[in-house]
Amino acid sequence: MKTIADIAKLAGVAKSTVSRYLNGGSVSEKMKQKIETIIEETGYTPNTFAQSLKAKKTNMIGTIVPRLDSYETSQTLTGIDNELREWNCHMLVSNTNQNVDREIETIYTFAKQKVAGIILLATQVTDTHLQAFSEINVPVLLVGQQHEDVYSLVHNDEEAGYAIGKYIIEQGHRRLAFLGVSEENIAIGLKRKEGFKRAIREAGGCEVHYFETGFTMSEATAGALAVFDGFFPSALICATDDIAIGAVKAAYKKGMHVPANISVTGFGGYDITAMMNPALTTVKLHFIEAGKTAARNIIQLANGQEIPKLTYSGFEIIARESVDKRFVPG
Amino acid sequence: MKTIADIAKLAGVAKSTVSRYLNGGSVSEKMKQKIETIIEETGYTPNTFAQSLKAKKTNMIGTIVPRLDSYETSQTLTGIDNELREWNCHMLVSNTNQNVDREIETIYTFAKQKVAGIILLATQVTDTHLQAFSEINVPVLLVGQQHEDVYSLVHNDEEAGYAIGKYIIEQGHRRLAFLGVSEENIAIGLKRKEGFKRAIREAGGCEVHYFETGFTMSEATAGALAVFDGFFPSALICATDDIAIGAVKAAYKKGMHVPANISVTGFGGYDITAMMNPALTTVKLHFIEAGKTAARNIIQLANGQEIPKLTYSGFEIIARESVDKRFVPG
DNA sequence: CTGAAAGCGCTTACAG
DNA sequence: CTGAAAGCGCTTACAG
Structure with missing residues (x-):
């Protein structure tokens, strides 16, 4: 493995000159050419640790996820990793298994590892989180949840909830059930429901019942049975x-047919929803794009550039087979 | 941020003594206690770069995956990350989007980053791979595919293929179609089919047609239509x-009912298969467990310990609703 | 534009 | 068991 000293010797200059070349400092045109050639020939690449030891910063972005085995996480990570590559950065991933303590712990661990920035696929933001953010000296970007004191990237959950509500009403449905999750989860539990409610209020004349369940498919089966x-x-x-x-x-299980007996809509746009029988009508969230944006944002923050405190990611309604059109009298 | 020098000064000893304490070298009992107390009080943690600069090795395991958005990848990563945490190691993840060039590139990049080891969720092992493995000075573990020259962890694909073949025959089926993938993929394309064929041969009297398709659900839909x-x-x-x-x-799409008109089996044991209508009969592979084993194995290799060249991960048949029992005359 | 020197925080022979 | 010193590979004022 070549070091900067080897290159310097080959080029007949001091290490500092090579270092300056590497970091865009002032070097004569002639010298630049020479060093460039030698670096190419030798295939020299700087030792990142030595760099980090001085710079006290790495080219790694720490990414904290509540779980690895969800479509949302997978897609978002795909986007992040893809974009990071463009910037010559690496993705350090840590899964917290939905454990908040572990989340906090990882924030500190990543900071210790001197990551250039932290992307947190958040489920909730507690005071402990805020304290951790302020203690570490590393920029943090929240994805999926927002908080006024932290840089955030969210899907526009309220608008998306409104859109699906409006859509279902346009299809003639008036007797509705909403199966959501705990409001502790602001984005998914609260905002989506609020948007939906807004559509209901605007339309008027609907009977709606609200239910709550967990995030897993089997919890939802139990939850829906209760509905x-x-x-x-x-x-x-x-x-x-x-x-x-x-x-x-x-x-x-109840012997009901979808959509003949009951229409069902989802939220997310997972690939699998297209393959279901019937194919699921859902709100597609652009996770990969969101991941890319998140990566760009955190890199900008890491470089000391300013970005808006809050960024929105888009969505679209995917109308498929799981919703029936109903005739509305009058 | 405290450094080893600060701790040394507080303890009234030389840096080397603190270093020895940290690395399990010989230090008097009395001194141990003192240093321990001081480290606790100050919350000192060694700078990983400085350590790495000397040791030329990190506590990071590089993990290369062909895609992030698959159940197999998600589960395996979950297992890896979980186990790595136990060993105070971190998981660096890189997604190659099924691009072999990118795979090779990442192997070198990880080596440059001085990861302690590389786990490769492999799809195929080419000569270029083998060359990369031999050039870098970092242990490599293949997961999902095997190669005689590389440490490998595989699901026992041949046995699993045999098991599902045997099962389907036991259910009375004799007129069969096998929808597989290219044999370039040894584990999934070749081994699973070979195991299945063995079951067929053993049973005798079956008519079997073999088909090939891609890995995505939509490719498979087209492929099955052809069947x-x-x-x-x-x-x-x-x-x-x-x-x-x-x-x-x-x-x-063809108006056929599963399993009344046709029985279908899968391979993998993805969560979603339980939620399908009908629920899918499949071979469950233990991905999380495999991930954990992979993490343990690579750490052992990183520590210079020997492990078997080839490790098998288990499987089980999950019998559900997508397979009908047929009466076999005679 | 260029170089010599100090220093980032740690580890590791080598003496004692 | 303990310490002084050199060195890992780089960067960064400071002179020139």
Whole structure:
């Protein structure tokens, strides 16, 4: 392995000159050429540790995820990794298994590892989080949740909730059930529901019941079974695709057909939703794009550049087979 | 941020003594206690770069994956990350988007970053791979594929293929189609099929047609449509769950019911297969466990300990609703 | 524009 | 068991 000293000797200059060349300092045109050639020939690449030891910073971005085995995480990571590569940065990934303590712990660990920045696929932002952010000297970007004191990138959950609400009403449904998650999760539990409610208020004349369940498909199956217990909506709006998948399963268990007996919508746009029978109508969130944007944003922050405190990522309604059109009298 | 010099001064000893304490060298009991206390009080943690600069090695394991958005990858990464944490190691992840050039490139990049080891979720092992492995001075572990010259961890694909073949025959099916992938992929394309064929040979009296498709669900839908074009098997054995999902979709498109008109099996044991209608009979591979084992193995290699060249990970048949029992005359 | 020197925080022979 | 010193490979004022 060549070092900067080897290159300097070959070029007949001091190490500092090579270093300056590497870092864009002032070097004569002639010398630049010479050093460039030698570096190419030798295939020299600087030792990142030695660099980091001085610069006290690496080219690694720490990414903290609540779980690895979800479509959202996978897609977002794909986007992040892809974009990071363009910037010659690496992605350090840590899975917290939805454990908040572990999340906090990882924030400090990453800081110790001197990552250039931290991307946190957040589920909630507690005071402990805020304290950690302020203690470490590393820029942090929240993805999926927002907080006024932290740089955030979110899917426009309120608008998306509104859009799916409006859509289902346009299809003639008036007797609705909303199967969501705990409001502790601001983006998914609260915002999506709020947007949906706004659409309901605007339309008027709807009967809506609200239910809460967990994030896993099997929890959702149980949750949906409870929905069908006594109340018979013509459409069931679910706060995530996994929940919708669980709900469809529950409907079948009850002997109900989707969408003949009940329409179901999801939220997310997971690939699998296209393959279901019937194919699921859902709100597609642009996770890969969001991941790329997140990567760009954190790199800008790491370089000391300013970015907006809050960035929105887009969405679109994907109308498929799981929603029936209903005739609305009058 | 405290340095080793600060601790040394506080303890009234030389830096080398503190270093020895940290690395388990010989230090008097009394001194140990004192240093320990001081380290606790100050919250000192060694600078990893400075350590790496000398040791020329980090506590990071580089993990290379062909794609991030697959159940197999997600689960395996979950296992790896989980186990790595136990050993105070970190997971550096790079996604190659199924691009072999990028795979090779990443191997060198990781080596340059001085990762302690590389886990490669492999799809194929070319000569270029082998050359890269020999050029870098970092232990490598293949997961999912095997090669005699490289440490490998594989699901026992041949046995698993045999098991599902045997199972389907036991259910009375004799007219079969196998929907696999290119044999370039040794584990999934070749081994699974070979195991299946062994079961067929053993049983005798079966008519089997073999088909090939891609890895994505939509490719599989197209592939399965081709299967149904003229040939009507009573059971369709798919080489992955994604393929099975695509095949079920194709069956519905053709107006066929699963399993009444055709039985379908998958391979992998993805969570989603339990939620399908009908729930998919499949071979469950223990990805999380495999990930953990992979992490343990690479750490052992990184520490210079010997491990078996080849490790097998387990599997089990999950019998669900997508396979019908057929009566076999005679 | 260029070089000599100090220093980043640690580890590791080598003496004692 | 303990310490002084050199060195890992780079960067960065400071002179020139």
